[in-house]
Amino acid sequence: xxxxxxxxxxxxxxxxxxxxxxxxxxxxxxxxxxxxxxxxxxxxxxxxxxxxxxxxxxxxxxxxxxxxxxxxxxxxxxxxxxxxxxxxxxxxxxxxxxxxxxxxxxxxxxxxxxxxxxxxxxxxxxxxxxxxxxxxxxxxxxxxxxxxxxxxxxxxxxxxxxxxxxxxxxxx
Numbered sequence: 277x278x279x280x281x282x283x284x285x286x287x288x289x290x291x292x293x294x295x296x297x298x299x300x301x302x303x304x305x306x307x308x309x310x311x312x313x314x315x316x317x318x319x320x321x322x323x324x325x326x327x328x329x330x331x332x333x334x335x336x337x338x339x340x341x342x343x344x345x346x347x348x349x350x351x352x353x354x355x356x357x358x359x360x361x362x363x364x365x366x367x368x369x370x371x372x373x374x375x376x377x378x379x380x381x382x383x384x385x386x387x388x389x390x391x392x393x394x395x396x397x398x399x400x401x402x403x404x405x406x407x408x409x410x411x412x413x414x415x416x417x418x419x420x421x422x423x424x425x426x427x428x429x430x431x432x433x434x435x436x437x438x439x440x441x442x443x444x445x446x447x448x
Contacts, residue, residue: 372437
């Protein structure tokens with residue numbers, strides 16, 4: 277065989293060195309592949325630990341059922357949010373309170389005027405007048421920030437606070 281290499285003009289030592297380098301390269305590659313395979317086997321065993329094919333299938337079925345329940349809950353929440361958004365315009369979202377002493381002989385500012393308005397400034401004013409013996413509650417309707425009935429000074433102040441509700445915190 278060395279005669280073949282000599283006829284081609286190739287030194288047999290170079291062939292041996294090339295084969296030795298190729299052998300080392302293949303050995304390193306083989307070790308690397310064995311390490312990757314052992315890591316993959318460890319991951320597989322961890323994944324399959326305590327499970328056979330049937331129990332793993334049950335786990336997947338259970339998880340898919342949970343996903344379906346979450347999707348149904350999401351649909352219900354979306355419906356509820358739509359309902360809330362639809363009715364938000366009709367809800368009272370602004371208020372103003374003015375506490376006062378209705379009578380000179382009763383202290384502690386137990387009387388109050390409470391204005392409840394929606395975003396269109398329509399709503400009502402409750403005025404609770406507290407005396408020593410009784411407490412009287414009056415209600416007045418507000419339409420677009422105005423009352424058809426004369427308002428007391430305290431009710432006007434409560435209405436002003438409600439109309440300007442939230443505007444105090446806005447910086448320009």
